[in-house]
Amino acid sequence: MSETDLSNYKDDRERSESELDEGDRLKPEFVRAVLDAVEEGDAEAAYDRVEPLHPADIADLIELTPAEQRPALVDAVGSLIDGEVLSEMNDWVREALIESLDPHQVAGMAAELDTDDAVAIIGDMEEADQQAVLDALPPDDRAAIEEALSYPEESAGRLMQRELIAVPEHWTVGDVLDYLRGGDDLTSDFWEIFIVDPGHRPVGTCQLSWILRTPRIVSMTDVMKREQTLIPVDMDQEEVALRFQKYALISAAVIDAAGRLVGQITVDDIVHIISEEAGEDILRLSGAGEGDINEPIRLAVRTRLSWLIVNLATAILASAVVDMFQAQIAAFALLAVLMPIVSGMGGNAGTQTLAVVVRALATNQLTDSNTWWMVARELRIAAANGAALGTVTGIGSFLIYGNAPLSLVFAAAMVINNLAAGLGGVIVPLTLDRFRVDPAVSSAVFVTTLTDVMGFFSFLGLATLFSVSP
Amino acid sequence: MSETDLSNYKDDRERSESELDEGDRLKPEFVRAVLDAVEEGDAEAAYDRVEPLHPADIADLIELTPAEQRPALVDAVGSLIDGEVLSEMNDWVREALIESLDPHQVAGMAAELDTDDAVAIIGDMEEADQQAVLDALPPDDRAAIEEALSYPEESAGRLMQRELIAVPEHWTVGDVLDYLRGGDDLTSDFWEIFIVDPGHRPVGTCQLSWILRTPRIVSMTDVMKREQTLIPVDMDQEEVALRFQKYALISAAVIDAAGRLVGQITVDDIVHIISEEAGEDILRLSGAGEGDINEPIRLAVRTRLSWLIVNLATAILASAVVDMFQAQIAAFALLAVLMPIVSGMGGNAGTQTLAVVVRALATNQLTDSNTWWMVARELRIAAANGAALGTVTGIGSFLIYGNAPLSLVFAAAMVINNLAAGLGGVIVPLTLDRFRVDPAVSSAVFVTTLTDVMGFFSFLGLATLFSVSP
Known part of the structure; x- marks a missing residue:
């Protein structure tokens, strides 16, 4: 067994009574006590508190420490940060930490680990640092790691360990x-x-x-x-x-x-990959990129802003539809009050369908064998939802404004936009998937553009067609 | 070893050449061939094709078969559908299938399985059917399963197997x-x-x-x-x-x-729970409930519609804000053209923050120790995004419309709404989590209401305050 397996961390019951809360997270009091000790220069007290922790918890502790206090913490607990801790650590935090270490130290840590964990650590480093660490490794380990690094990122070759029976x-x-x-x-x-x-x-x-x-x-x-x-x-x-x-x-x-x-x-x-892959769809669908809270702000802004700019373009496209009906709006401003309801409800319905389809694609539940069944299913749901919402909004708006043509147009637009949302919500991700584009990344732009344009156009267009007026 | 472990399915290389595509999914040709054989009444041909499949693939085959054809398929392949296949099957599909079987058949299947898999199957059944199956089980198995059923659903007691060394x-x-x-x-x-x-x-x-x-x-x-x-x-x-x-x-x-x-x-x-828990946040955040494509349409409509009705209420709230400014819109309809851009961009930015926060909460990365750091982080990102978007929209609208007051108000509203989105996107889920409400389920309503109301109010309000006009 590797030595770290036997490292002397306390048993679960003791741990949960002291450092960990009921959800297995480090208690804020504990984190504060360690950081206070570090700040007061009492490295020994900090070390004694951190020593009984499981490597995964030491990694958490470093992640929870504000970036500017991390070097002092790492100095204080020194040898406790071994390869095991590094391999449990968030990529961004680890990268910053490794940059502050000497290549020989990193090589020493990497040598203790199975190939897969060592490769994960070294693979993330910059070319020059990578070479320095590889040079400092024993020849056998070095050959094994160099071979693993020759496989593409995120491939089985990077994940595997060469040690086996x-x-x-x-x-x-x-x-x-x-x-x-x-x-x-x-x-x-x-x-x-x-x-x-x-x-x-x-x-x-x-x-x-x-x-x-x-x-x-x-x-x-x-x-x-x-x-x-x-x-x-x-x-x-x-x-x-x-x-x-x-x-x-x-x-x-x-x-x-x-x-x-x-x-x-x-x-x-594999478990962390299963969790990451399942969890990243929500981040991609919302355009938050990898969405890691430890990602440098600069990169987070770049990812999110590029998504927002794409969405700005689509919002302008939708507003161009409104622009066509300025005369009607000037004559009857109530249209401007109701139109965001039509587009917004379509957006919500489209997002629901999209989430279901993206998830079903990711879990291999939706295949070529049941594509048309799925399209029919979503259209039936959209028809039912559209009918219900159209009835509610039609009757509700008639009770408030007493304008029958307005209410009929409002209800009809609601039904039309729900159907468009249901159809778009399933066709768009399926089409992207067919062309091997990740449906989680790109679907939302297309679908919300569709529901915005369709919402404004059906409502304002019908209102113009039927000369709805005060 | 349990007998099913040794069931004679083909090895991986053979399998992937015939029934499975490169993504480990059953090929549509294969599914069609089996169903054609069933339809032609050639049960033996269907059986021969299905027999070499892994239990997980047999379960997939039944899921991919349209509901009305499932009874005929099940009749044809009969004994191949054992407990292992049932435990791999989607809950909804399994429930419908089990209803069509005799309790003694179900009991026979359950008796072959480890406690955890047997409990998963029996736990989902209706009270009366459950009793019939339990009565048909051998006393030992029955006692074990009854004990497991005494633990709450989704608890460790339901997941565990009693067999151990x-x-x-x-x-x-x-x-x-x-x-x-x-x-x-x-x-x-x-x-x-x-x-x-x-x-x-x-x-x-x-x-x-x-x-x-x-x-x-x-x-x-x-x-x-x-x-x-x-x-x-x-x-x-x-x-x-x-x-x-x-x-x-x-x-x-x-x-x-x-x-x-x-x-x-x-x-x-545990792996399927990790995947489900990580994947269900995207479905909850979009209000698609459990979002299972095998869920009966009636239930899917009920779940999604209740979410849409809640969103309708918030959309009406936001439109009430627009309603306050009808006079300004009638006088200057361009305001109605630009206002959805402000609210929509806020909604996108809010969803980004929300997705990151919900994911960080679910993975225990965001705890009491780094709450304020996270709020500050998201506000900085929101400020950067807001400034960028405000500049682009301000300059862009000035180039098009040449109305400086309008463009200044447009840009200012964009900045304000981005800040509101960033703040709301982090405060809302954290607050819900503090009160032990699932942030994935309820956050989106609050955040999009906030960004809609704030978007309309800041833009139309500032336009009124500074008497923006054509």
Whole structure:
């Protein structure tokens, strides 16, 4: 087992009584106490408080510390910030921290870690720093990490660890047990054993509990499962995550183009990808980019502003529709009062459909097999919602203003815009997906433009057509 | 190992060449071929095609089949739909399917499964059907499932499986190996062994690879790790998922109020919760409820319509602001053309902030320790975005209309509304979270009301104040 696994952090019950609140977050009192100690120059007191924490909590502590106080905190707790802590840390915070460290220190931390965690840390660094760290690593680790870095970012090759247990087909359970007890440099971080042919191609897999429940003399080929999910080394991490989810995998073999076993991926490296991939759609749909609260403000402004500028263009397009009806509005200003209701409700309905479709696409629930069923489904929902909203707004506006033509036009526009929202909300993301554009990133602009333009045009257009007046 | 683990589905490479596309989804041609066979009454052909599929893919196939064709498909493939397939199936589809089956059939399927999967299936059924299935189960399984059903929905008690390996402190590695080889009714679905004291309280945990790498004579207390994450049986599943993620767990012990070991949760049951919890925020924020595409249309309409009605109320509130300025609009209809741009841009900026804050709250990145830092951060971003957008719209509108007072008012309103959006986008979800209301569900209404009202009021109000006219 790696040494950090055994680091002496307190057990869960004790921890939750002291540093952590009921939601497993560091208590603000605790964070303040540590930072106060650092500020008073009492490095020892700070160290003693931080020492019992789990690496994930130390990483959280550094993230929760204001950027200007981080160097002093890191100085005080020094050696507690090991590779494990770095690999748990937010990318932006880690990058800033690593820049302040010496390459030899970083190399020392990286050497303790499994390839995948080391690669995650080194892969994020600038070219020059990367080279300095690689130069300071032992040759074996260096070769392994350089090879991993040769795979594209966010691919299985970056995620996998090269440390694994692979045994030949002719071994028995007893052979495997003897091999595992004997080899001192074998990894302890494995959950299944891969059985390979002489060309090092996987032929089966055996989960450890089966080995433990089987007599020594049984051949591995009789215990192993022949069917296994293999991950090509260049597969995108999102696909890897979906595969782990779909087949409920704990670990899986990674193979190169020739089908040779080159590494393994374990589920603990996948859970954060599953969470990120599922969570990032909300950020993309709203145009907040990666939406990480530790992202430098400058970058956050750049991402969000470019999205706002695109939306400004579409808002101007929609207002050009209003512009066409200035004469009607000047003659009957009530039209200007009601028109944002039509466009706004369409926008809301469109966003609902969009969220459902984007999510269904991301989870592989919506495929070519049920596209038309989905379009029909959303249109039926839009028709029902449109009818209900049209009735409510039609009757309501008649009770207030007593202008029947106005209320009929208002209700009709509401129905039309809801149908447009439902249709756009499903067709736009499906079309983008077909053209391999991420529907979460670009759909909202198209759909809200559609509902704004359609809302203004149907309401003001119908009002003009039927000469609605005070 | 459970029998379904060894079911004879083809290996990954073969599968992806035939039934599955490159994204691991069933190909539409394959789905059509199966359904064509069913329609032609050729049950055997349908069976032969479905038989090699993984249970997860059989579940997908049934989901992708239009509801009216499902009974015929199920008749044709019959025995292939076992408990494993049911537990992989979408809740809505499963519920409808189970209603068409005999309680004894369901009981037979449930008996094959681990407690957690059986509970998930039975827990979703109607009271009367539930009782019929429970009555048909063997007494042992029945007691286990009834106990699990006594825990609240979405709690650790529902997720856990009671089957686990627990051994006393005084045992050696050899004792454990002999015990595992001897006991025929022991589970094979375990990834760590729990060491318990005489009161059955966990004192340590040992991952299987450590046992395999340690000589027989070593005492378990010398191999085990004393620090472990314990899950209280009544903990909410979202907290359980966050804990698995944070501490990179493969499995964890579940304890009752007295600290006794009552079950274990494994990560394969957690990955879909992580994905659901991360993905549902986008659906809640847009008011699409659970947003499942298999949800009956009636329920989808009800959920979405109630959200649209709430939004209608807020849209009316915003239009009441416009109503106050009818005279100004009648005198200068251009105001009605530009006002949706101000409110719309505020709405976009507010949604960006909201998405970032909701996500940071859900992932425990935003806590009491960094609340004020976050407010300051979002205000700085809002100020930068507002200044940029105000400059662009001010200059742009002056170039088009050449009306300096109008352009100044337009630009000022843009800045004001961006600041309101940034402030509201962070304060609203934080406040709701403080009062334990899910910020993803309710924030958007408040924030868009704020940006609509503020957008209309600042623009029309300033225009009135400074007597902007043609």
